[in-house]
Structures are given as structure tokens and as C-alpha cells.
């Protein structure tokens with residue numbers, strides 16, 4: 003039976019019940035009708051259903067059950083890539099398409115908070131690796147596995163299904179305070195620079211946790227050359243920028259490097275905030291979304 007025929011039979015059924023039915027029948031009909039209306043909102047799109055398995059969610063896992071997820075679709079999905087079974091949380095806003103994020107590191111909780119905030123506020127959603135709050139997944143860094151493989155193909159299929167076309171690829175990360183060798187604990191800082199990572203700090207660069215200008219709060223841009231227009235806009239709004247220059251020689255298996263080298267695509271942003279600082283990451287996100295057409 004095709005969809006139209008099914009629908010017209012459904013309406014005929016409704017009409018008859020309302021015309022002839024008793025009160026109980028009407029109540030029964032209303033329950034049936036509302037379940038019909040709401041049954042399809044959180045189904046996985048067909049092209050994603052083909053490539054993933056839906057897994058049961060753990061009722062104690064906060065990634066699946068917290069009040070901020072109440073109005074969003076939340077699924078636990080998995081797929082196999084060679085010898086590894088990958089496990090993800092997929093979240094999307096059933097009302098609106100919008101920006102869509104990839105979160106490879108499960109130990110970066112502020113990034114998760116920021117993604118949930120964005121899905122509620124701007125639509126779209128995110129795909130996050132499930133890994134018991136760890137960074138390395140079965141021996142692999144999920145952000146060093148982007149090569150011509152099934153992992154990459156499936157993740158891009160999922161992102162592209164939910165992302166509104168005019169949004170760039172966006173990832174959300176958190177990094178530890180400062181950097182090793184300078185009294186800090188992390189590896190990422192505005193105060194570090196090398197041949198392939200050009201630093202464009204804001205003028206009032208600091209090391210204060212609550213400060214947008216903190217050395218650990220920054221946006222990574224990526225490309226074969228520096229796009230100064232993008233840098234200037236971010237700096238103007240008080241956001242630090244590191245521009246990563248990607249070459250075949252420096253290719254590191256990250257999503258950004260894959261996009262630049264394999265897809266010749268530099269429409270990519272990585273919003274980095276210090277570990278635990280979702281407040282600043284949300285602030286960066288609000289700013290970026292307000293002038294997203296630059297990227």
C-alpha cells in the first residue's frame with residue numbers, strides 16, 4: 003500500500019469515528035491520533051539506519067538521561083570498522099536542522115554540555131563517542147582515525163545528514179590549563195606556536211579561567227593557507243585563533259586534516275575551551291553562530 007492510500011484510509015477512518023462514534027470511541031481515537039502524530043519524530047533517517055545498529059541505553063548514563071535532553075532525540079548507535087566496534091551518542095533536535103558537531107573525546111564534558119545547549123537553542127545536534135569518560139578508544143584516538151576508511155565514511159554520512167548545508171564542519175574540544183614546559187598541564191595554548199600552527203591571540207591574552215582571552219580558550223581554523231578575514235573577525239570579537247596549516251607531510255588523521263587534504267574543504271572550526279569551562283565555550287559558540295557565514 004502506498005503512503006497516500008494509507009493516509010486517505012486513515013482520514014476516512016477518523017471521519018467515520020467522529021461522525022458515528024460514542025465518547026469512548028472518540029477518546030480512543032484521540033490517543034491513536036496523537037501516537038500517529040508523534041511516532042516518527044525520533045526515528046533514525048533511512049540512510050543512517052542502513053549503516054549503524056541501535057543499542058540499548060544505560061539508564062544510569064547521564065549522556066542519555068538528563069533534563070537538558072528532554073526535548074531532543076537521543077540514540078545510542080554503533081558500527082564496526084575492521085576489528086573495532088565504535089559506540090556513539092547521537093543527539094538531534096527534531097524541530098530544526100542547524101549546526102551539527104562531532105565530539106570525539108568522551109572525557110571532555112564541557113564540550114558535551116555546549117553541544118546539548120546548542121541543539122536546544124539552534125537546532126541541529128551532535129555525534130559524540132561513548133567511551134566511559136576516556137579519551138583513547140580501544141587504543142585509538144578517535145580524532146586520529148580519519149583516513150579513507152569506514153569510520154570516516156560513516157561519520158561524515160551522519161554529520162551530513164543532520165547538518166544544515168551552510169554550516170561549516172564544527173568540533174568541540176576541551177584542553178587542560180596552560181601547557182607543559184610552561185607550568186601548565188595541557189598541550190594546547192595560545193602562547194605556543196610552530197611552523198604549522200600560527201597563533202593569533204587577542205590583545206589582552208590571559209590565564210584566567212573565566213576569561214574569553216584565556217590562553218586555553220581558542221578556535222582552531224584550518225587550511226593550506228591562512229585566511230586572514232576569518233582570523234580578523236574572530237579576533238575582533240575577542241576570540242583567540244590558532245591557524246593550522248595542513249600539508250600531506252603533516253597530515254595527522256584528524257577530521258580537520260582529512261577535510262583539507264582529502265576533500266579540499268577548509269570550512270571547519272574547532273571550538274576549544276579549558277576543561278570544565280562550558281560557560282566560555284557557549285559564549286564562543288553564540289558569537290560564532292552570529293557570523294557563521296564568514297566560515
Ligand SMILES: [Zn+2]
Pocket residue numbers: 106107110174175176
Ligand atoms: Zn578533544
